[in-house]
Structures are given as structure tokens and as C-alpha cells.
Amino acid sequence: xxxxxxxxxxxxxxxxxxxxxxxxxxxxxxxxxxxxxxxxxxxxxxxxxxxxxxxxxxxxxxxxxxxxxxxxxxxxxxxxxxxxxxxxxxxxxxxxxxxxxxxxxxxxxxxxxxxxxxxxxxxxxxxxxxxxxxxxxxxxxxxxxxxxxxxxxxxxxxxxxxxxxxxxxxxxxxxxxxxxxxxxxxxxxxxxxxxxxxxxxxxxxxxxxxxx
Amino acid sequence: xxxxxxxxxxxxxxxxxxxxxxxxxxxxxxxxxxxxxxxxxxxxxxxxxxxxxxxxxxxxxxxxxxxxxxxxxxxxxxxxxxxxxxxxxxxxxxxxxxxxxxxxxxxxxxxxxxxxxxxxxxxxxxxxxxxxxxxxxxxxxxxxxxxxxxxxxxxxxxxxxxxxxxxxxxxxxxxxxxxxxxxxxxxxxxxxxxxxxxxxxxxxxxxxxx
Numbered sequence: 001x002x003x004x005x006x007x008x009x010x011x012x013x014x015x016x017x018x019x020x021x022x023x024x025x026x027x028x029x030x031x032x033x034x035x036x037x038x039x040x041x042x043x044x045x046x047x048x049x050x051x052x053x054x055x056x057x058x059x060x061x062x063x064x065x066x067x068x069x070x071x072x073x074x075x076x077x078x079x080x081x082x083x084x085x086x087x088x089x090x091x092x093x094x095x096x097x098x099x100x101x102x103x104x105x106x107x108x109x110x111x112x113x114x115x116x117x118x119x120x121x122x123x124x125x126x127x128x129x130x131x132x133x134x135x136x137x138x139x140x141x142x143x144x145x146x147x148x149x150x151x152x153x154x155x156x157x158x159x160x161x162x163x164x165x166x167x168x169x170x171x172x173x174x175x176x177x178x179x180x181x182x183x184x185x186x187x188x189x190x191x192x193x194x195x196x197x198x199x200x201x202x203x204x205x206x207x208x209x210x211x212x
Numbered sequence: 213x214x215x216x217x218x219x220x221x222x223x224x225x226x227x228x229x230x231x232x233x234x235x236x237x238x239x240x241x242x243x244x245x246x247x248x249x250x251x252x253x254x255x256x257x258x259x260x261x262x263x264x265x266x267x268x269x270x271x272x273x274x275x276x277x278x279x280x281x282x283x284x285x286x287x288x289x290x291x292x293x294x295x296x297x298x299x300x301x302x303x304x305x306x307x308x309x310x311x312x313x314x315x316x317x318x319x320x321x322x323x324x325x326x327x328x329x330x331x332x333x334x335x336x337x338x339x340x341x342x343x344x345x346x347x348x349x350x351x352x353x354x355x356x357x358x359x360x361x362x363x364x365x366x367x368x369x370x371x372x373x374x375x376x377x378x379x380x381x382x383x384x385x386x387x388x389x390x391x392x393x394x395x396x397x398x399x400x401x402x403x404x405x406x407x408x409x410x411x412x413x414x415x416x417x418x419x420x421x422x
Contacts, residue, residue, distance in 0.1 A: 093253065172357045
């Protein structure tokens, strides 16, 4: 009698135990977004420069309205209305991680459409681009030079030989030489650290020394 | 022994095994994408070249400069007191920031300012470090190219410009002298050039006397 009772209790405990675990698993906090790319791969991808799109190519893709590319304008809607890349879609920066946006992006990657993201400058789009890359869209591209460069040189943005201006990370100046120049050229006379020169005085000859 | 005991033991054992294979929780300081996104949208993460110049001149102890360019570029010129952490050497094989860098980056009360030739590489380092949960990180807007244009070779404002522009120009001019003289070791020699002494003309022997 006692034995049977005990086993029944045990069964109930076991079931309750399993139930609690199941409930726990179901209600487990699901993060809103998950990183899919680890930082090391991100750095590697940046070093490979495979996520960059030159303005020349952008002009080409945009004008023939290539269906394999979609341009995402992350500026606000007023700037977008004033001017944008043909067929670009405006997704203001604040909307970038919203559900609707990410759903749209998922659809693009399903259809293997390349997302190209741009802002006014490359700097504006850089961090958003990196975030998208780290989420589920490793093939997102960034427009070099941003919209500023695109609109400025729209007519003749050919990818020329030499180093075009939109590769901003290339040193424009010889820093060391300039630093040397500013110090020696401009400064002389004004701010030389040397102490004021005290002329050495000769001892006065005693009055008596020369003479009769 | 009752069978139910075995069932219970089995369940617990299975769960324990399951826990072993749970995905490894990363560095628990890691920011979620949403948090990273919010931090990224905060415009105060960018500092101007003027702010940086002012802090260097004042020898502000909370300022910590980090050059994110490759080593050879760092070697030829960098800002005074800057430490070199190139983007390609930021992470170890596990995708975490090297612990020796962490000693530099994660200091209470110190503001680390990243810079590169422009601000793209610096910003990339910013994003990676921010994702790992480090606070007080900044990016110098425009980078060294803009540093040259504003600090080392400031442009004189037009005559009609507001007086603030002139004040800024004056500051930059002074800063330019400061950095020109301070950053390069050759300059020390220039300063210590032998100072020409003024000599009095020797009196001619004949001068005194009859």
C-alpha cells in the first residue's frame, strides 16, 4: 500500500519536473537579433575588401537598373527626396533593424539580390553596413564615397587608374614632412624655445687701465 | 529499487548531457545587435580634430589615442602619445580582442580615441570593440588627412567670416606650432642650435691712452 503510493508520487514529481523544463525552454528569452558572423571573419572580410562597391560600378548598375542589385539609402527622407541613386529604396537609419526592414532584406538574400547600402559619406554608412554584415547578411556591400561622391562625379565616374579620391583611407599627405615643415618654417622667430640671448659683456676696464 | 528512480535518473542525466552541448555563451559583456545599433547612432562617438588637439596640448590624462593604421605608417608619423593597434592585429584566433589590447582599451575613466588616415578603419575598429562591450570609445572624425587640413595646415578664414572662425583659426595656428615642434625628434636639434653670441667689438689697441 505504502509502496504503491510512493511510486505514484514519484511519477507525479517526474512529470511535473519535465513539464517545468519544457515550459522553461518554450518561454526562454529569444534574442531579437543574433550575430551570425564572428568578429574575426568580419575583420577578414574587411581586409579582403570584398564588400566595397566603387562609384563607377554603382553608376553602371543603377543606370541599367540591374535586377541583381538593390541600393538602400539610409539617409532621412528629406535628403532622399532631394536626390538619390535611381531605383534606390529609402530606409532611414532609425528603421534599419526594424522587423519590416529585415524581412525585406531576407527576401533580397533569398532572391540573391545584392544589397548596396549608402549614406552621404562612406563614414555614415560604415557602421550600419558592418552591423548588417554581422547579422544574417554577409554579402551586403557599401558604396565607396557615398552619395556625395556619386552625385558630384556622376557624369564621369569612371574607375580611373591611379588612386581615386573615394579611397579615403589612403594618406593624402606626407604627414612627417608636413609636421617638420610647419615646425621649422612657420615657427622661426615667433616661438623658438631658445632663451633670450644675453650678450656677454666684457668687463669694463677700470678707468685707470688705459691712459697716462 | 523502483523503476521510476531510474526514469528520473535517466532524465536528469540526459538533461545534464544536453547542457554540455549547449552553445557556448560568449563573453557575457557582448552587446546585443540592438544595443550596438543604439551606441552607433549616437553622434557623440565622433570627436573633432580640434577637440583632440586641445586635449593633447592640455595633456589631458583621460585621453588615450589609438592609431589603427598598419605599423609602417604608424612608424613614420603618428600623433604624440598614440599607441598602435592595427585593425588586422586586433583579434586573436577566437575572435576576441587580444588581452594586451584590452589592458589599453578597457580602463575606467579613460577615453580611447581611434584614428586612421580617414575615419573608416577607425570606425571599423570602433564597431568591433563596441560589440565586445567596451565603453568610452571614440572616433576622430576625418582622421589624419583632416588633421593635416585643420591642425597642421589651417586655412585662414575669409575676411567676412564670423569671429568664431578667427578664434578657431588662432587656436589651430598655435596648435600647428605645438605639433610641428613636438612630434618630430629632429626638432630638438633645431632648437638647440648654437646661439650666436653678440660680441662687442674689440677696442683697438690704440683706443686708450695718449
